[in-house]
Amino acid sequence: MNDRSGTPATREQLHPELERRIAALEAGPDAGSDFDARSWLWLVLLGVVGPAALLLWGWFG
Amino acid sequence: MGLVRLTAGARDMSKAREAAADTGVWPLLRRERTWGPWRLGIALATAAAATWCYLIGEYEGYYLNFFQGSLALTAGSMIGMLLVLLAAGPTCIRFGIESVASTKPQFGSRGWVIPALMQLLSIIGWNAMLLIFFAKSLTQLLGVLGWLPAGVGALQLVPFTTMIACAIVLLVLLWGASGVTHLSNILVAHVFVGFWMLYLLVSQRWPELVAARPALAKPDAVWNYTTGVEIGVTSLLSWWAYIGALIRMAPDGRRIAVPVMLGMGLPVPLLSLIGVAGILVLKNSDPSAWLSTVGGHLYAVVGLSFVAAANFGTAIAGIYASAIGLRNFRRLNDLPWLVVLLVTIMPVAFLGAFVPELVFNHFGTILALIGVCFAPLCGIQIADYYVLRHRRIDIRAIYETQPGCRYYFWGGFNPAAIVATVVGVALYAYLLNPLTYESHGPYRFLTASLPTTLVSGLVHVLLTRLLVIPARQGDYPDRARSQT
Numbered sequence: 103m104n105d106r107s108g109t110p111a112t113r114e115q116l117h118p119e120l121e122r123r124i125a126a127l128e129a130g131p132d133a134g135s136d137f138d139a140r141s142w143l144w145l146v147l148l149g150v151v152g153p154a155a156l157l158l159w160g161w162f163g
Numbered sequence: 164m165g166l167v168r169l170t171a172g173a174r175d176m177s178k179a180r181e182a183a184a185d186t187g188v189w190p191l192l193r194r195e196r197t198w199g200p201w202r203l204g205i206a207l208a209t210a211a212a213a214t215w216c217y218l219i220g221e222y223e224g225y226y227l228n229f230f231q232g233s234l235a236l237t238a239g240s241m242i243g244m245l246l247v248l249l250a251a252g253p254t255c256i257r258f259g260i261e262s263v264a265s266t267k268p269q270f271g272s273r274g275w276v277i278p279a280l281m282q283l284l285s286i287i288g289w290n291a292m293l294l295i296f297f298a299k300s301l302t303q304l305l306g307v308l309g310w311l312p313a314g315v316g317a318l319q320l321v322p323f324t325t326m327i328a329c330a331i332v333l334l335v336l337l338w339g340a341s342g343v344t345h346l347s348n349i350l351v352a353h354v355f356v357g358f359w360m361l362y363l364l365v366s367q368r369w370p371e372l373v374a375a376r377p378a379l380a381k382p383d384a385v386w387n388y389t390t391g392v393e394i395g396v397t398s399l400l401s402w403w404a405y406i407g408a409l410i411r412m413a414p415d416g417r418r419i420a421v422p423v424m425l426g427m428g429l430p431v432p433l434l435s436l437i438g439v440a441g442i443l444v445l446k447n448s449d450p451s452a453w454l455s456t457v458g459g460h461l462y463a464v465v466g467l468s469f470v471a472a473a474n475f476g477t478a479i480a481g482i483y484a485s486a487i488g489l490r491n492f493r494r495l496n497d498l499p500w501l502v503v504l505l506v507t508i509m510p511v512a513f514l515g516a517f518v519p520e521l522v523f524n525h526f527g528t529i530l531a532l533i534g535v536c537f538a539p540l541c542g543i544q545i546a547d548y549y550v551l552r553h554r555r556i557d558i559r560a561i562y563e564t565q566p567g568c569r570y571y572f573w574g575g576f577n578p579a580a581i582v583a584t585v586v587g588v589a590l591y592a593y594l595l596n597p598l599t600y601e602s603h604g605p606y607r608f609l610t611a612s613l614p615t616t617l618v619s620g621l622v623h624v625l626l627t628r629l630l631v632i633p634a635r636q637g638d639y640p641d642r643a644r645s646q647t
Contacts (some may be wrong), residue, residue: 114563120189124559127258132192134256134415136554141420148424149245153238160234161388 186339186500188490190558191259191411198344198412203419204426205351206344206409210480211402211430212354213473214296214449215289219398219431220438221448225379226387229372232439235388237432239395239610244428246396246616247403247537250544252423255407256416258558262407263488266540267561268637269547269623272568273575277584279488281536282404286485286507288529289401291514291522293474293481298324298515299449300474304467307455325515329508332479336486336504343409343483353473357434360450360466364437368444375443386607393595393610395432400537400612402427408484482507493564532597538612539587539619543580546620551627551639560638569638577637579626587619 116124126132137145185191198206223232254265266278298321305311305320338345365372380387406427413419438448445453450470455463486507490496495503514522522529548554560569572578595602595611605614632639 114565114568116559116562120562123190123192124562126192127190127558132194133258133558134193134196134413136253136257136416137420138417141417144420144424145245145248148421148428149241149248153241156234156238156241157392160231160238163230163234 185341185412186487186503188261188264188487188496189562193259193414196259196412196414198414200413200418200422202344203410203413204422206412206480207423207426208354208430209351209476210343210405210409211427211477212351212357212434213293213477214300214470215293215398215477216357216431216434217438217441217448217450218292219394220435220440221442222394223391223435224377224439224442224448226377227380227391227439228375228377229436229439229443231388232377232391233432233436235391236395236435236439237429239392239397240399240432241395241424241428242392243396243399243612244402244424246541246545246612247400247406248420248423249549250541251403251407252410252419253416253548253554254556255411256413256419257556258561259411260407260558260561261411261484261487262403262405263491264561265407266544267570268552268556269543269577269580271572271575271577271580271637272564272570274572274577274580275491277581278540279491281540282488283485283507285401285404285533285536286481287510287514288522288533290478290481290511291519292529293478294325294328294511294515295321295519295523296449297328297471297474297478298519300467300471304464304471307460307463307467321519322516325512325519328475328478329512329515331475332482333501333504333508335475335479336483337501339483339500343480344412351476353469353476354430354434356466356469357437357473360454361434361437361440363454363462364440364444364450368440371444372440377443383607386602389607389610390600393612396610396612397533397538398431398435399428400541401533403537403541404488405480405484408487409480478511482511528598535588535591535597535615538591538615539584542587542616542618542620543583543623545616546624547580547627550620550624553640555640557638572631572636577631579623579631582626583619583623586622587615590618591615 185195219236220232223236226232227235251262251265254268255261263275263279263282267275270277301324302311302320335345336343377387406423410419410423413422437450441448441450441453445456447453450466454466482504486500486503489503489507495506548556557569563569563571564575565571566575570577591597591611593603594606594609594614602611627637627639631637632641635641
């Protein structure tokens, strides 16, 4: 059952190897990072601005 | 001496554990994720470049001329790729998990079976078609070489070649992710052979290509153009099923945006131009059927060899992604990798061997059904990650299964995500009937995939705020509490 903060009262027993991996990820350095500002710039460029430009070119060109 | 042995033993055990990690569904640690941007880009490009590109191009060429078709398809594909990357990408790359596991925060500790089934059906459908295409190309290659016995055609060879192809895929995947990357390094050449085939057709038939008119174009130019974009978006949405298993091999989200967008997103529309040009000029999108006409005997042999081989790259990536996804089922996670691979490959082998024409003749339907399924899924994941959870995912909760765990919701299922999926599927089917391609409402201006993605995300946000968060389910940050 969850307590008021949504955290389980007791921690579920996981497979030892899975537990080792999760503990390593929770510790921080073993986890990957999310997109940074540069990645977002590329995503917007290649996924929004570029397609919009292509669509306008295809329609009006 | 004893200490050295103990250290060596521990090192061997650690290596074996890390080698097995890429055939399992548990999160990969940073040191196990060894694919740099180039390696990732090559693996993704090899997975993307297959003969489905010619079929995608064929459908594009039914509605648009070469100029408009090229641009609409490329634009749609890049938009579709962005949606897929934003949906599954962040969770997969942060924790080294695959696509299906990334849906547990939205669908629940049991509800993830819904996206798992979507993934399985999509990969089975696509790969059965690829292997049938492989069989047909091989038959044509044998015919060109004069090695085909009299009276033997594609129909007789398809079951046999499908079985052989499945056996090769199985053998390669026994190496796990390294099998994918080793083969990718060789098969990526197909991408360049594809561009060479496009150059051949465009350079030799340019005047005809420019003058060609699409066969099924409607009088409504806006509808045709929108359909061209929709084909691109839908085609790339199917990469949701593949992307997690591949990008989790890279260590860092900061280095995947360009390889994914250019390696996975761009080869599909570019190689699909072969299909667009083929259907417009030669009334046949399959280059293995027209290469000898355009380039002669030698070109036909080179082209057909690569066309046949290319499908392996995609099939291998697809079967790998699907097998990893199936590992989410606890019973399958306990089984040896070989058994999981067999479970994944058998439906593909069955379809390819026994009902190949049924699969091959319903490509358009498969494409639309993929859009129906994956557009809502992407909308829900994007809204959940960025709007509701503010990028906060608990990796431990993803692997918790007992009643009361953080992603348990009600009975292991999140009604908000399920209702949002149903609404999305219904909306897509209303906007664009996947079976008849009959459209309604604002489809001609908006496509079907994009509004479906948006509306599914909105419904998920609304229901979560009205129902799930007040009931303190799903481990969502409480806005009221966080503001105080």
